Amino acid sequence: MLAAATVLDVKDLDLREASAALKRAKNGGAIEICNTAHLHGFCAGLKEGEYVIVGDAGDYLGVLNDGATIRVNGNVGQYVGDNMTRGLIEVKGNATYGAGLYPYSGTLVIRGNAGDFTATMNKGATIIVCGDVGDEAATYHLAGDFIVVGNAGLNFGNYLIRGNLYLGGEFKTQGHNTIIEALTQEDVQKLQRLFEQFDIKADPTRFRKLITETAKPFYGRISKKHE
Amino acid sequence: MAIIGAFCVSVMKNACINAKMPGKCATCVEVCPYDVYALDAAGQVSVQNFNACVGCRICAEFCPGNAIRINSAEPEAFTRALWTFPTVEEIHYKALTGQYLLRGFGTMGPLPHFDSIVVVPSQIASPPPRDKYREECKVDVVIGEGRCENPIHLKYPVVFPAMSFGALSREAKLALAIAAAQLGIATNTGEGGLVPGENYFANGYADEARTDRRWEPGGYLVMQWSTGRWGVSVDYVRAGDAVEVKIGQGAKPGMGGHLLGKKVTEEIAAVRGIPVGSDALSPCRYYDVQAPDDIKRMVEFLRAVTDYKVPILMKLGPSRPYADVRACAEAGVDAISIDGAHGGTGASPDIVTQSVGIPTIACIPPAVRALKEMGLHRKVKLIALGGMRGGLDAFKALAMGADAVGFGSAAEIALGCRACMACQRGECVYGITSQDPRLRARLDPEEGARRLTNFVRVTVDEIKILTMLSGHADVRDLSEEDLRALDLNTAAITGLKLIGFERRLPWWDGAN
Numbered sequence: 162m163l164a165a166a167t168v169l170d171v172k173d174l175d176l177r178e179a180s181a182a183l184k185r186a187k188n189g190g191a192i193e194i195c196n197t198a199h200l201h202g203f204c205a206g207l208k209e210g211e212y213v214i215v216g217d218a219g220d221y222l223g224v225l226n227d228g229a230t231i232r233v234n235g236n237v238g239q240y241v242g243d244n245m246t247r248g249l250i251e252v253k254g255n256a257t258y259g260a261g262l263y264p265y266s267g268t269l270v271i272r273g274n275a276g277d278f279t280a281t282m283n284k285g286a287t288i289i290v291c292g293d294v295g296d297e298a299a300t301y302h303l304a305g306d307f308i309v310v311g312n313a314g315l316n317f318g319n320y321l322i323r324g325n326l327y328l329g330g331e332f333k334t335q336g337h338n339t340i341i342e343a344l345t346q347e348d349v350q351k352l353q354r355l356f357e358q359f360d361i362k363a364d365p366t367r368f369r370k371l372i373t374e375t376a377k378p379f380y381g382r383i384s385k386k387h388e
Numbered sequence: 389m390a391i392i393g394a395f396c397v398s399v400m401k402n403a404c405i406n407a408k409m410p411g412k413c414a415t416c417v418e419v420c421p422y423d424v425y426a427l428d429a430a431g432q433v434s435v436q437n438f439n440a441c442v443g444c445r446i447c448a449e450f451c452p453g454n455a456i457r458i459n460s461a462e463p464e465a466f467t468r469a470l471w472t473f474p475t476v477e478e479i480h481y482k483a484l485t486g487q488y489l490l491r492g493f494g495t496m497g498p499l500p501h502f503d504s505i506v507v508v509p510s511q512i513a514s515p516p517p518r519d520k521y522r523e524e525c526k527v528d529v530v531i532g533e534g535r536c537e538n539p540i541h542l543k544y545p546v547v548f549p550a551m552s553f554g555a556l557s558r559e560a561k562l563a564l565a566i567a568a569a570q571l572g573i574a575t576n577t578g579e580g581g582l583v584p585g586e587n588y589f590a591n592g593y594a595d596e597a598r599t600d601r602r603w604e605p606g607g608y609l610v611m612q613w614s615t616g617r618w619g620v621s622v623d624y625v626r627a628g629d630a631v632e633v634k635i636g637q638g639a640k641p642g643m644g645g646h647l648l649g650k651k652v653t654e655e656i657a658a659v660r661g662i663p664v665g666s667d668a669l670s671p672c673r674y675y676d677v678q679a680p681d682d683i684k685r686m687v688e689f690l691r692a693v694t695d696y697k698v699p700i701l702m703k704l705g706p707s708r709p710y711a712d713v714r715a716c717a718e719a720g721v722d723a724i725s726i727d728g729a730h731g732g733t734g735a736s737p738d739i740v741t742q743s744v745g746i747p748t749i750a751c752i753p754p755a756v757r758a759l760k761e762m763g764l765h766r767k768v769k770l771i772a773l774g775g776m777r778g779g780l781d782a783f784k785a786l787a788m789g790a791d792a793v794g795f796g797s798a799a800e801i802a803l804g805c806r807a808c809m810a811c812q813r814g815e816c817v818y819g820i821t822s823q824d825p826r827l828r829a830r831l832d833p834e835e836g837a838r839r840l841t842n843f844v845r846v847t848v849d850e851i852k853i854l855t856m857l858s859g860h861a862d863v864r865d866l867s868e869e870d871l872r873a874l875d876l877n878t879a880a881i882t883g884l885k886l887i888g889f890e891r892r893l894p895w896w897d898g899a900n
Contacts, residue, residue: 180692202689206622221676224689225622240676246621262675263617265661281675282617284661301671303662323663 166190326371403455492811494732510859518856532699532722543572549794552580563836565589568607581619581659616670618660636705638731644670706745710754723769730775735812748774756789779850802843
């Protein structure tokens, strides 16, 4: 981890005050921030810079992140990286419910475990969980890559539309509309590259890949007669 | 036993093969088990015994020219009870296809609406009426005043509510934006992302650099934040003049938006970030909200992302208005849109649009009561949506306590729509809800904006007429005292005084 140049303590500050303090602290280098666990929606919509959060972070950390690099030394609350469009969020500890919801792009790396509904409605981001994920992970996954080094819970990849799900361990149940496909050489190379980039100890050749069964939506539609 | 004389049989001569070539076809005569049709010596078919028709429609099914129509001669409730033609058709459809019906344009059929409320003019016992032709009437509304840096100052108490790009064509969206700019009111992106140009058009500029000021006085664009988060980024959130958190909508409360794959063209797919041709099915709830506290946090971070500059709104469907509005207000929003069951520009399962959610007139009183109890009425603005047809409905909603009203379906109709209720098909012949370039070419955004502007101006004139004959010079002074319920049912639902009785029904005593 890079050494932080500026230290910002946001203890006792509310979200508005902490966000203003963060803006003022911008100096072109990395900013180390302490005591953020009580803030929900901190580091929202940042477009640049590197931020190192010391200790745990609250809910919605890095929501709408659009280019910043956010590293967390501890655990994060719910919905980390919500609706990210660019940038990197790296969490050393665990994430709870709903990590990496709705992202369009960017990278989210959780070194520990992640909770239920992780990577739901992923529309193009790369999301890596080095531990296990909970139930319903990657529900309605529309694009991008979701990589779980450990195990997954119930309905892994439920109603998968597009994108690739890679699983190093076992799932409790496989989601609707998913099939397991053999890894291609490109898949192995992609995983290898990501594992090297983020220093993840895993053998990419042992992963399984889930893709969509139909690439089709699942709701009723109008018949010719009634059109 | 079959009912005699219950059905009208009509044969369209221009489609009937027998009418053109006597003797060549007599299918109806052959298949009718009740001798409704007769064949004469010249080979011509006629309806000789229409009283005998029982409405089995076997003739219509077999007619090779599709020339026969059977209609109920009496209201179907008398003749076929539960098993009306539409019910039978629906069951056949489900049996044939294994699918439920989807349609657009909201509830059909009798639900309590503004028609059962009348306006009470002012006379001696109340402030005298004001002169529409010689006196002023204030109708402007400010959203977010004292609560954010850049409040929205609506010139009229009217908004164009959320209708997505995808559900509507690009041309329709831009027409709404231009009209909003010409009127000084707000339009809304809906949940389908931002149409290129929509934001600066709404502000009155014809170019992205905002050098070509084309439309005065300039309006506002509300950026909708919804459960599908289609096309949403930090730039999107910051691109408009307010952010609306969508919780529900009148057309399909409890469900997310449906955009059928047929309408997901390359352009729509690019904006929404989904594959071309796939249905865009918004989740029914936010995956990133599990408790009321999360909604509060969502409002807080949206304020942080927008630098505490723009108002944050919330849109509710017609569920439990009192409790829902309280929860919204506690979350700290600046305005709440509440969409009654009559709202319905979106495609929705027929059973949901028809029978789920409470009517608009039943949403407003509990919403107003909730805000009054919290001391927030007129501070947190209430926008009433759902089946607003013009100035009369709008006036009634305002007098019941709303601060502004939204015209969704009426705006589509003002653009040229004829309410055929098939928006979901993507084949709108007026180019309003279609993505087909051939059909879209029929709608010119500037001409559409002209029609919308006329409609809203007339509507506001109607609001002013009614406000002034009620003795007020400002729509904010309107109250329930300016209205009466025409029947017990409406008085019971709304808390308005009942005509004749001139009091509220007893169980409303003591209520706000």
